[in-house]
Amino acid sequence: MSQTIIWTIATITVLGFLLALVLYLVAKKFKVEEDPRIDEVEKAMPGANCGGCGFAGCRAFAESAVKATDLDSHFCPVGGNDTMAKVAAILGYEVKAKAPQVAVVRCNGSCEVRPKTNEYDGYASCKVKATLYAGDTGCAFGCLGCGDCVAACQFDAIHMDPATGLPVVDEAKCTACGACAKACPKRIIELRAKGPRGMREYVSCINQDKGPAARKACANACIGCGICVKTCTHEAIVLENNVAYIDPAKCKLCRECEAVCPTGAIHGVNFPKPLDKEAVKERIAERKKKAAEAAKAAAEAAAGAVSSASLRDPVRANAPEAATNAVSSASLRDPIRANAPETAPAAANVDKNVDKKKEEA
Amino acid sequence: MARTFSIGGVHPHDSKISRECRIEPLPIPPTVYLGVAQHIGAPAKPLVAVGDKVKVGQPIAEPGGFVSAFVHSSVSGTVKSIGPRKDLAGKDQLTIEIAVEGDDWLEGIDTSDTLVTEIPADSKAILDKIRLGGVVGLGGATFPTHVKLSPPPGSKCECLIINGCECEPYLTSDFRTLLEKGEQVVVGAAILQQVLGHVRCVFGIEVNKPEAIAHIREVIAKLGYKDMEVLPLRKRYPQGGEKQLIDAVMHRQVGSGALPISVGAVVQNVATALAVYDAVQKNKPVIDNSVTVTGECFPKQANLLVRVGTPLSFIIDHLGGMPADAAKVISGGPMMGRAIANLDAATLKGTSALLFLTEKQTRRAPESACIRCGKCADACPMGLEPFLLNRLAKAGGRLEDLEANAVQDCIECGCCLYSCPARIPLLDNIRLAKGEVLGAIRARAAAAKAAAEAAKK
Numbered sequence: 001m002s003q004t005i006i007w008t009i010a011t012i013t014v015l016g017f018l019l020a021l022v023l024y025l026v027a028k029k030f031k032v033e034e035d036p037r038i039d040e041v042e043k044a045m046p047g048a049n050c051g052g053c054g055f056a057g058c059r060a061f062a063e064s065a066v067k068a069t070d071l072d073s074h075f076c077p078v079g080g081n082d083t084m085a086k087v088a089a090i091l092g093y094e095v096k097a098k099a100p101q102v103a104v105v106r107c108n109g110s111c112e113v114r115p116k117t118n119e120y121d122g123y124a125s126c127k128v129k130a131t132l133y134a135g136d137t138g139c140a141f142g143c144l145g146c147g148d149c150v151a152a153c154q155f156d157a158i159h160m161d162p163a164t165g166l167p168v169v170d171e172a173k174c175t176a177c178g179a180c181a182k183a184c185p186k187r188i189i190e191l192r193a194k195g196p197r198g199m200r201e202y203v204s205c206i207n208q209d210k211g212p213a214a215r216k217a218c219a220n221a222c223i224g225c226g227i228c229v230k231t232c233t234h235e236a237i238v239l240e241n242n243v244a245y246i247d248p249a250k251c252k253l254c255r256e257c258e259a260v261c262p263t264g265a266i267h268g269v270n271f272p273k274p275l276d277k278e279a280v281k282e283r284i285a286e287r288k289k290k291a292a293e294a295a296k297a298a299a300e301a302a303a304g305a306v307s308s309a310s311l312r313d314p315v316r317a318n319a320p321e322a323a324t325n326a327v328s329s330a331s332l333r334d335p336i337r338a339n340a341p342e343t344a345p346a347a348a349n350v351d352k353n354v355d356k357k358k359e360e361a
Numbered sequence: 362m363a364r365t366f367s368i369g370g371v372h373p374h375d376s377k378i379s380r381e382c383r384i385e386p387l388p389i390p391p392t393v394y395l396g397v398a399q400h401i402g403a404p405a406k407p408l409v410a411v412g413d414k415v416k417v418g419q420p421i422a423e424p425g426g427f428v429s430a431f432v433h434s435s436v437s438g439t440v441k442s443i444g445p446r447k448d449l450a451g452k453d454q455l456t457i458e459i460a461v462e463g464d465d466w467l468e469g470i471d472t473s474d475t476l477v478t479e480i481p482a483d484s485k486a487i488l489d490k491i492r493l494g495g496v497v498g499l500g501g502a503t504f505p506t507h508v509k510l511s512p513p514p515g516s517k518c519e520c521l522i523i524n525g526c527e528c529e530p531y532l533t534s535d536f537r538t539l540l541e542k543g544e545q546v547v548v549g550a551a552i553l554q555q556v557l558g559h560v561r562c563v564f565g566i567e568v569n570k571p572e573a574i575a576h577i578r579e580v581i582a583k584l585g586y587k588d589m590e591v592l593p594l595r596k597r598y599p600q601g602g603e604k605q606l607i608d609a610v611m612h613r614q615v616g617s618g619a620l621p622i623s624v625g626a627v628v629q630n631v632a633t634a635l636a637v638y639d640a641v642q643k644n645k646p647v648i649d650n651s652v653t654v655t656g657e658c659f660p661k662q663a664n665l666l667v668r669v670g671t672p673l674s675f676i677i678d679h680l681g682g683m684p685a686d687a688a689k690v691i692s693g694g695p696m697m698g699r700a701i702a703n704l705d706a707a708t709l710k711g712t713s714a715l716l717f718l719t720e721k722q723t724r725r726a727p728e729s730a731c732i733r734c735g736k737c738a739d740a741c742p743m744g745l746e747p748f749l750l751n752r753l754a755k756a757g758g759r760l761e762d763l764e765a766n767a768v769q770d771c772i773e774c775g776c777c778l779y780s781c782p783a784r785i786p787l788l789d790n791i792r793l794a795k796g797e798v799l800g801a802i803r804a805r806a807a808a809a810k811a812a813a814e815a816a817k818k
Contacts, residue, residue: 117451118702121689121725123786127793133702134451 037090038062044086045076050154052077052177071095077191078175099193101176103158103169107143107188108204108265110164113219114139130185138217141207143167143188152183171198171270193248198270201251201258203228205265208241215263222265228257231284256280363568365595366608369742371776373598373696375569376530379655379662384537386649386666387679389461393436393670394446394707395421396454399495400503402428407457413440418467418646420495421457430505431495432457435648435668437465449673449692449709451702459670470644476544477642478584484556487641491556494640495647495710500524500601500630501693503711506637509629510556512622518557519625522610523550523634525566525573526594526601529694532714534651535631537664539566539573543580546631549638551586553629560627563610564591567600598696599774603628605742617770632713647710652676656717658684670707676715677704688720696775726784737777737787743770747777747787754794760801768795769802 041062049057053076055064065074071093076083081097088095120129120136126148134140145165149158157173158180160166167180171194181189188206203222207214211223224242236250237257246257246266258266259280268275398404403426415421415434422432438461446456466472481487492507512518523546527535539546554562566574578591594600594609604615606628613624621628629637632650639645647669654663654676661680673690677683691698693714701715737747750768753759768791777787 121723122700123789125789128786128789131793131796132450132699134447136702140447140451140453 035066037066040090041065041087044079044083044090046079046083048078048154048175048177050078050175050177050179052175052179066091077101077177101191102171102174102194102198103176103178103180104190104192104200104202104204105143105167105169105188106190106202106204106206107141107166107186108220108267109137109139109142109218110166110220114142114217126183127185139207139209139214139221141186141188141209142205142218144186148183148185149180149189152179154179195248195253195270199253199268200248200270201246201253201255201266201268202248203244203246203265204267206243208243210242214242220263220265222261223263225262227260227262228266231256231260256284260284363593363595364609365597366600366605366742367612367614368744369740369776370597370599370605371740371779372596373530373779375596376657377533377536377569378531378657379533379653379664380536382533382537382662382664384534384541384651384664384666387668387671387676389436389464389668390671390675391461392441392672393459393461393668394672395432395435395457395459395670396446396448396707396709397422397425397432397457398454399432399669399710400430400497400505402426402430402505404455405429405432407443407455409440409443409457411440411442414438415440415459416465416467418470418644418648420493420646421459424505428505428508430497430507431493431646433495433646433648434459435670436461438462447703447706449699449701449703449706456707471642472645476548478548480548480552480555481641487552487556490641490644491637493646494636494644496633496636496640497647497710498630499632499636499647499650499711499713501697501711501713503709506629506633509627510553512557512627516622517625518560518622518627520611520627521550521553521557521560521562522606522626522628523553523562523564523631524601524603524606524628525564525570525577525631526606527570527631528567528596528598528600529696529698529714530598531655531716532653532694533655534653534664534713536570536573538631538635538651539570540576542635543573543576544584545638546634547577547580547584547586547589548642549634549636550589550629551584552637552641553627553634554588557627559588562586562589564589565594565600565606565610566591567596568593569596599742599772599776602742602772602774604772617767650708650710650712652708652712653714653716654680655714656684656687656719657722658686658719659717660684667708667712669710672705672707673701673715674704676708684717686719687717689718689723691716691718696779697773728785729783731783731785734782736780736782740776740780742774742776743767743772745771747781747791748785750791750794751785751787754790760794760798763794764798764802769798771795 042059045058045061047058051057053061053074055061061074061076065071065087068074071084071088075098080100084095114137116136117138118136122129122132124146126144126146129144129146135142135144143166147160149167150160155173155175157170158167161168176191178191181191192200192202194200205220205222207218207221209217211225214221214223222243224239226239228244229237229239234250234252236247237244255268255275258268258275259277397407405422406425407422409415409421416437417434419434420431421434424430436459438459441458441460443457445453448454488507488510491510496506497503498506525535525539550562554560564577574591574593581589592610599605600609603621607613607615607621607624607626611624611626615621615624636647649666649668652665652667654665663680665676667676690701690704692701692712693699695716698716731748733748741747745767750763750766753763753766771791773788773792775788781787
């Protein structure tokens with residue numbers, strides 16, 4: 001009995017050593033030379049394998065990063081600047097810090113403000129719904145509310161709010177991997193710079209319909225009126241296809257656009273104090289008044305010179321120096337125009353002023 | 362035993378409750394809305410401007426590409442606006458709005474009922490008339506007919522099939538057309554026969570329409586056409602599908618990605634044959650089509666001759682308004698039709714029916730897990746495996762596998778969804794994947810073309 005056990009142990013031990021030898025030799029013979037930095041980079045990655053960087057996973061990112069000549073086309077949205085600094089240190093590259101981003105839902109058409117025009121009873125998937133028709137409200141651009149973004153999120157950072165029927169992003173959890181933005185067939189979700197202390201200002205609507213149609217479909221829609229564009233003193237807002245868009249790089253977070261927006265489509269988040277619309281409106285009105293007064297004074301001075309000139313030589317009325325004067329006066333009145341390269345509209349203004357002056361005379 | 366196609370198919374109850382209703386002309390609405398995308402392919406380009414006076418049958422938009430068709434004014438009046446308007450699905454489409462004034466037809470259009478049996482000898486002239494008449498496939502796909510009748514060089518047509526299956530439940534407009542305008546349809550088929558080179562012509566009609574089968578046989582005998590016959594087919598959905606009908610009539614299978622002409626067949630719908638007759642013999646372009654208005658909850662069943670561009674709400678009001686218990690209105694049949702999101706939208710050339718369903722009829726049973734029973738694979742008339750395609754589509758990003766499993770061959774007939782005991786939304790997922798795969802195939806073809814051109818240079 002005991003002999004059998006000893007034999008068994010001996011046989012298995014010898015067999016184990018032999019097989020280990022085979023494994024060792026095979027491993028030696030077929031060894032793949034791999035850059036050891038790949039493993040190091042992979043260790044520095046968050047390991048979420050979310051694909052937010054555009055690669056199949058953290059390993060694929062590491063392989064590509066090691067091969068690349070610089071890190072300009074590589075960025076891990078989940079790990080952010082800290083991770084990228086570590087990766088750069090391993091690979092000896094320079095890395096440019098990127099502003100942290102967050103997913104922003106650009107639709108504020110909640111159930112109350114965006115009445116349903118029909119009932120959708122099909123398969124609960126935004127993608128399927130978008131291929132079938134324009135949606136169950138009058139707005140063909142807004143959130144479809146089936147939650148494809150929620151299903152796409154690996155970080156549990158986006159949820160449907162049953163009260164509004166719209167998705168809400170949990171900023172603490174959002175890694176800006178962009179999975180939700182890709183999943184949304186209406187392209188509502190945008191990755192946007194998080195802003196200082198999370199403060200940011202954005203237009204929460206992408207409805208490209210003309211004003212009346214947009215408003216009919218949703219009380220909170222951007223109607224493309226352009227008041228925000230006119231109010232903004234930082235040239236941060238552009239109006240394209242009947243929708244305003246705030247450039248986060250230019251926005252100075254003064255919240256004036258938010259105060260003047262007639263439909264409340266512009267949202268400011270994470271500000272320490274709630275927005276006092278009246279105070280901001282007063283501030284804007286006062287600034288406009290001052291600018292108008294200054295402009296009037298400047299125009300009068302310019303027009304005086306021009307009208308005397310025009311008596312002598314009517315062609316001179318459009319002379320360049322008159323136009324330059326007009327530009328400076330116009331720039332006080334209208335801050336957006338201030339940096340406008342063309343002087344032609346400003347020259348037109350001075351002509352009008354001249355006419356006015358003549359009438360008064 | 363009557364013939365049918367060889368694989369798949371289902372047997373929904375035919376529910377043809379409007380079969381006894383004669384086709385009646387609907388009064389002309391006060392305003393019509395003619396979309397420029399009335400067909401598959403490139404949208405047409407408007408030829409008129411706001412304020413122009415138009416007559417019935419006057420072309421108001423010209424083809425915007427090779428696969429495209431003319432759009433004609435279906436009424437006489439003034440062009441009120443040209444701009445985006447919401448279509449049946451609530452999406453914006455470029456639409457020409459015409460305010461109706463009288464009913465003044467363009468000169469040269471024969472509006473009499475006399476049957477013209479003499480077919481012009483010149484096939485080219487016939488094709489031109491079909492093109493100028495804006496004739497498209499009225500069976501539902503609205504593919505421009507003149508393109509279908511010009512087979513690519515090297516292919517030869519052996520058989521013309523006139524599709525009178527009307528396999529979708531509820532629909533009766535083709536059936537009524539066969540009964541009431543049988544002569545015109547048969548002459549239209551004879552015209553198509555001549556264009557295709559005097560080929561054999563077969564009328565494929567399902568056996569649940571015995572009156573139509575008898576009537577068309579009678580008409581063919583009366584008019585004395587030789588190479589024309591009626592083939593009764595067993596009732597089975599989707600027999601009206603092009604590939605299924607070719608299988609049923611000719612016992613030939615059209616390969617994956619191939620056109621019917623590859624097996625020598627051209628299929629035209631009954632309504633298209635009538636439109637061809639009108640365009641060639643009467644100079645009348647496609648300005649109206651017959652629409653079945655039906656549903657158990659709808660008090661007044663009807664088959665109406667409707668001018669293209671009539672608002673749906675006008676049709677419903679004419680028949681006594683929306684029934685209280687209607688929960689869903691469908692454009693087309695219950696199997697392949699689409700639910701209408703916007704009742705202010707106007708009819709298109711291809712609108713064949715308005716179907717009203719109740720809450721009970723449209724209720725979706727909750728989805729449960731797939732039990733691998735294989736019923737969907739049995740039912741698929743294209744020989745696909747819907748359960749597999751569904752899983753691949755849901756997994757996301759499996760385009761190559763989807764293509765290898767021929768998702769692009771899906772005809773979206775809905776047999777899989779109809780037969781699934783677990784009520785899995787197979788078609789919804791497969792349709793989505795099909796769109797993605799077709800997009801990838803097109804992108805690949807475009808890339809290959811560009812590469813070939815670059816190589817030439």
